[in-house]
Amino acid sequence: MRPGILIFTLLVSAWAELLSAKVVAPPAGAQSTPAVLSELREKALHDPLAMQVLEGLTSEIGARQVGSENFVRARDWAVKKLQSLGFQNVHTEPFTLTAWTRGEERARIVAPYPQKLAIIGLGGTLPTPAGGVDAEIVLFKKYASLLEAPPGSLTGKIAVVTEPMAPGMAGYAALGKARRLGPAEAAKRGAIAYLVRSLGNGSTRLAHTGFMSQDAATVPAAALSAPDAELLERIADRGTPVRIHLELASSTHPAQSWNTVGEIPGATDETVLMGAHLDSWDVGTGANDDGAGVAIAVAAAKLATETRLRRTVRVVLYGGEEIGVAGPAYAQYNSKNLKKMIIAGESDSGSEPAIEVRLPAGGAQNPALADLSSALSPLAVRSNSEPSREGGPDIEPLNDLGVPGLEVVQRLDSYFHWHHTEDDTLDKVVPAELSQNVATWAVLLRVMADRNVVFERKAVEPAK
Amino acid sequence: MRPGILIFTLLVSAWAELLSAKVVAPPAGAQSTPAVLSELREKALHDPLAMQVLEGLTSEIGARQVGSENFVRARDWAVKKLQSLGFQNVHTEPFTLTAWTRGEERARIVAPYPQKLAIIGLGGTLPTPAGGVDAEIVLFKKYASLLEAPPGSLTGKIAVVTEPMAPGMAGYAALGKARRLGPAEAAKRGAIAYLVRSLGNGSTRLAHTGFMSQDAATVPAAALSAPDAELLERIADRGTPVRIHLELASSTHPAQSWNTVGEIPGATDETVLMGAHLDSWDVGTGANDDGAGVAIAVAAAKLATETRLRRTVRVVLYGGEEIGVAGPAYAQYNSKNLKKMIIAGESDSGSEPAIEVRLPAGGAQNPALADLSSALSPLAVRSNSEPSREGGPDIEPLNDLGVPGLEVVQRLDSYFHWHHTEDDTLDKVVPAELSQNVATWAVLLRVMADRNVVFERKAVEPAK
Numbered sequence: 001m002r003p004g005i006l007i008f009t010l011l012v013s014a015w016a017e018l019l020s021a022k023v024v025a026p027p028a029g030a031q032s033t034p035a036v037l038s039e040l041r042e043k044a045l046h047d048p049l050a051m052q053v054l055e056g057l058t059s060e061i062g063a064r065q066v067g068s069e070n071f072v073r074a075r076d077w078a079v080k081k082l083q084s085l086g087f088q089n090v091h092t093e094p095f096t097l098t099a100w101t102r103g104e105e106r107a108r109i110v111a112p113y114p115q116k117l118a119i120i121g122l123g124g125t126l127p128t129p130a131g132g133v134d135a136e137i138v139l140f141k142k143y144a145s146l147l148e149a150p151p152g153s154l155t156g157k158i159a160v161v162t163e164p165m166a167p168g169m170a171g172y173a174a175l176g177k178a179r180r181l182g183p184a185e186a187a188k189r190g191a192i193a194y195l196v197r198s199l200g201n202g203s204t205r206l207a208h209t210g211f212m213s214q215d216a217a218t219v220p221a222a223a224l225s226a227p228d229a230e231l232l233e234r235i236a237d238r239g240t241p242v243r244i245h246l247e248l249a250s251s252t253h254p255a256q257s258w259n260t261v262g263e264i265p266g267a268t269d270e271t272v273l274m275g276a277h278l279d280s281w282d283v284g285t286g287a288n289d290d291g292a293g294v295a296i297a298v299a300a301a302k303l304a305t306e307t308r309l310r311r312t313v314r315v316v317l318y319g320g321e322e323i324g325v326a327g328p329a330y331a332q333y334n335s336k337n338l339k340k341m342i343i344a345g346e347s348d349s350g351s352e353p354a355i356e357v358r359l360p361a362g363g364a365q366n367p368a369l370a371d372l373s374s375a376l377s378p379l380a381v382r383s384n385s386e387p388s389r390e391g392g393p394d395i396e397p398l399n400d401l402g403v404p405g406l407e408v409v410q411r412l413d414s415y416f417h418w419h420h421t422e423d424d425t426l427d428k429v430v431p432a433e434l435s436q437n438v439a440t441w442a443v444l445l446r447v448m449a450d451r452n453v454v455f456e457r458k459a460v461e462p463a464k
Numbered sequence: 465m466r467p468g469i470l471i472f473t474l475l476v477s478a479w480a481e482l483l484s485a486k487v488v489a490p491p492a493g494a495q496s497t498p499a500v501l502s503e504l505r506e507k508a509l510h511d512p513l514a515m516q517v518l519e520g521l522t523s524e525i526g527a528r529q530v531g532s533e534n535f536v537r538a539r540d541w542a543v544k545k546l547q548s549l550g551f552q553n554v555h556t557e558p559f560t561l562t563a564w565t566r567g568e569e570r571a572r573i574v575a576p577y578p579q580k581l582a583i584i585g586l587g588g589t590l591p592t593p594a595g596g597v598d599a600e601i602v603l604f605k606k607y608a609s610l611l612e613a614p615p616g617s618l619t620g621k622i623a624v625v626t627e628p629m630a631p632g633m634a635g636y637a638a639l640g641k642a643r644r645l646g647p648a649e650a651a652k653r654g655a656i657a658y659l660v661r662s663l664g665n666g667s668t669r670l671a672h673t674g675f676m677s678q679d680a681a682t683v684p685a686a687a688l689s690a691p692d693a694e695l696l697e698r699i700a701d702r703g704t705p706v707r708i709h710l711e712l713a714s715s716t717h718p719a720q721s722w723n724t725v726g727e728i729p730g731a732t733d734e735t736v737l738m739g740a741h742l743d744s745w746d747v748g749t750g751a752n753d754d755g756a757g758v759a760i761a762v763a764a765a766k767l768a769t770e771t772r773l774r775r776t777v778r779v780v781l782y783g784g785e786e787i788g789v790a791g792p793a794y795a796q797y798n799s800k801n802l803k804k805m806i807i808a809g810e811s812d813s814g815s816e817p818a819i820e821v822r823l824p825a826g827g828a829q830n831p832a833l834a835d836l837s838s839a840l841s842p843l844a845v846r847s848n849s850e851p852s853r854e855g856g857p858d859i860e861p862l863n864d865l866g867v868p869g870l871e872v873v874q875r876l877d878s879y880f881h882w883h884h885t886e887d888d889t890l891d892k893v894v895p896a897e898l899s900q901n902v903a904t905w906a907v908l909l910r911v912m913a914d915r916n917v918v919f920e921r922k923a924v925e926p927a928k
Binding site: 055058060061062063067082112113114115116118178203204205206227230231284285300353366421422423425426428 | 492519522523524525526527533534576577578579582625666667668669690691698699748749820885886887889890891892
């Protein structure tokens with residue numbers, strides 16, 4: 001458990017008292033009857049807004065890495081989009097960061113068999129010295145084997161980890177350390193560079209980038225495409241020393257970023273937050289990660305609030321999820337104003353269908369939400385009675401400050417084929433699947449903003 | 465019809481007389497009884513040689529463009545491989561060509577929405593001037609629309625053709641002109657560069673290269689990945705002028721190449737030729753195009769000739785199919801010695817299963833080959849009674865000199881996802897499918913080399 005946080009439960013009745021101070025609120029639940037939810041759900045399934053938003057973002061902006069000019073264009077695009085759709089209180093909340101910019105990158109096998117290698121630098125990697133590094137590799141077919149290597153055993157070598165990722169989120173979670181922490185672990189053992197098989201389930205020759213630890217003891221690090229990792233394994237299996245030439249150029253600079261916020265005001269001062277992240281990696285056009293989430297959030301919030309509700313629905317388009325800076329910035333910027341934030345969720349798993357919803361602890365057992373399951377079941381979305389888990393880097397800081405979390409689980413059959421690659425483009429999005437997500441979130445936002453329901457909260461000790 | 469060629473039929477009986485001069489031949493057909501073919505077929509289905517050959521070629525050589533150092537390494541590798549497998553008369557047949565070498569390539573949308581574009585220069589393209597070209601585009605959603613554009617209508621513009629290719633070989637054949645001839649057609653109308661949607665059926669952001677006409681009136685030309693072609697369509701549909709920056713570097717040099725030949729001698733001076741091409745494009749590792757064919761040819765020839773046969777089985781590994789120079793060179797080098805070449809075929813359609821065999825005209829109706837159909841049917845390969853069509857650039861020059869052609873049609877469900885891209889790597893090959901091709905060709909080579917069967921020939925007028 002983290003310092004500064006302790007868990008207790010505020011009684012639902014105490015919240016009800018707070019709410020009673022508001023008198024202009026419409027009758028709780030009147031806009032989320034089963035019939036109304038059914039109509040909303042069907043409308044959302046056929047609404048073109050999400051696909052229009054996603055088409056616009058990917059066509060007119062494309063890649064939008066935090067700290068880049070294109071991200072500034074994305075921010076302006078998002079502000080205009082929210083304003084044109086009738087969102088209120090549209091604004092940006094600035095914060096500072098260190099931006100990292102990719103330069104030219106290349107790798108090749110020098111010996112025994114000269115061949116090009118398809119790689120991509122990990123996000124935030126150190127550059128190699130000018131002209132690159134040229135060294136023998138030590139290849140580990142399991143990440144655990146690298147961790148077992150003694151200090152000094154990789155001195156002057158390029159460490160290569162070729163462990164394939166198991167499918168889906170479980171695989172990503174299990175092997176994530178090989179990307180995030182592998183460079184520092186290789187450095188500790190004397191390596192001068194690090195190559196890791198892409199975290200992904202595809203077989204194209206487009207490698208997957210992603211965030212790596214900014215540990216001072218790290219080394220230049222890149223991901224290999226899956227075919228290239230397998231090629232290196234086959235060559236290494238022959239028993240001859242393998243030498244690789246690796247060049248990674250990059251630079252860093254102090255930069256500003258912004259979370260972009262828009263609201264559809266409700267009748268009370270309570271808020272329901274739906275997030276997605278506007279930034280992407282510098283490859284692909286961020287269609288699934290997380291243009292889809294942006295489109296789902298904007299469209300679901302718009303559809304959910306076509307009639308006036310008790311609570312404000314706030315859309316937050318985070319500006320820096322990929323390097324983990326936007327969620328903390330949002331939580332810090334708004335830390336004094338979270339008591340009336342009833343629930344917060346984020347769509348950041350691409351555009352494949354939603355399959356499961358998890359409410360905060362106690363939510364699934366709350367009689368006031370007993371009908372949610374039947375409202376979602378026509379979408380083939382089941383209600384999981386287990387409570388929502390902490391969100392990703394955008395939502396977790398809110399969870400840590402007491403805000404209950406709302407979680408929608410999506411299918412990830414293809415997501416990790418494209419994730420963090422040049423292949424994350426609009427053609428990979430199935431419009432009907434995107435709409436199914438919009439319908440799921442529209443129903444959830446409508447229920448959460450219309451009904452007088454509250455959830456158990458973590459409460460936070462005042463900072464010392 | 466081409467000058468210098470006329471069709472007539474040499475009587476089968478006349479050939480039989482020629483053959484009777486040989487006395488050391490084993491009894492015709494003794495090594496291709498139904499029981500023997502069945503055993504051969506089953507053995508081939510479980511034989512590891514083809515996959516070993518392909519693994520070696522892709523791992524130890526990789527990309528092997530004609531005119532490159534790596535092609536020379538591939539040639540040496542092939543000579544050693546044939547020798548180590550017991551092929552006789554292993555040799556290389558040299559010829560000269562103009563080699564083309566790719567340099568740095570990049571493209572981006574300059575306006576209205578700055579974005580990178582994923583492209584690859586077409587094989588043999590002119591380079592752009594240093595620093596690239598920067599011009600407004602004229603986008604044609606159909607190649608036919610470009611052809612309808614009047615002279616001068618593209619002056620100073622970059623012509624872009626975004627027509628998608630229909631699936632499989634029919635689609636490739638139908639749209640091939642957009643790649644081969646499009647650059648010259650655009651040039652005729654005043655364009656300064658040409659971009660064409662990749663000839664392919666995949667949706668990755670890896671564009672497909674391939675041969676283009678070396679017409680003097682051509683312009684720098686590259687293929688767009690499918691997602692990028694669609695992106696340009698969406699942006700162009702907005703009606704604002706679109707500007708693109710395109711940089712293509714490349715160089716040409718006089719070079720030598722070689723066809724690599726090996727034989728398993730038979731008891732007569734008659735020959736059955738099985739080809740494949742050793743060269744690949746400079747992207748990928750040429751696993752399907754045409755490493756698979758090399759592996760199939762070598763393994764099928766080896767398996768077919770494990771017992772001594774009447775006729776020599778000759779494997780020719782062509783060195784320059786991708787630019788169309790190897791087949792003509794082979795035919796020219798051997799033009800005086802083709803009368804005893806009974807039949808010639810090539811495997812150059814990747815590694816997906818064989819589905820159909822076509823014999824030369826009359827072959828399907830020849831009682832001496834009536835059992836071939838049942839020998840192949842356990843492989844799910846059907847005998848098409850239509851005659852074989854002319855082979856690709858390697859075999860067609862032999863057909864034109866009178867040599868009958870043998871054709872194996874393969875499934876192409878995935879071939880055009882990888883064809884001529886970085887994605888043509890070993891992991892795309894299914895070993896059991898490769899073996900099914902080996903079994904098909906082993907049966908065919910055994911029958912053709914074992915039986916005293918001959919086919920109608922085109923005969924060629926002496927050169928004037």
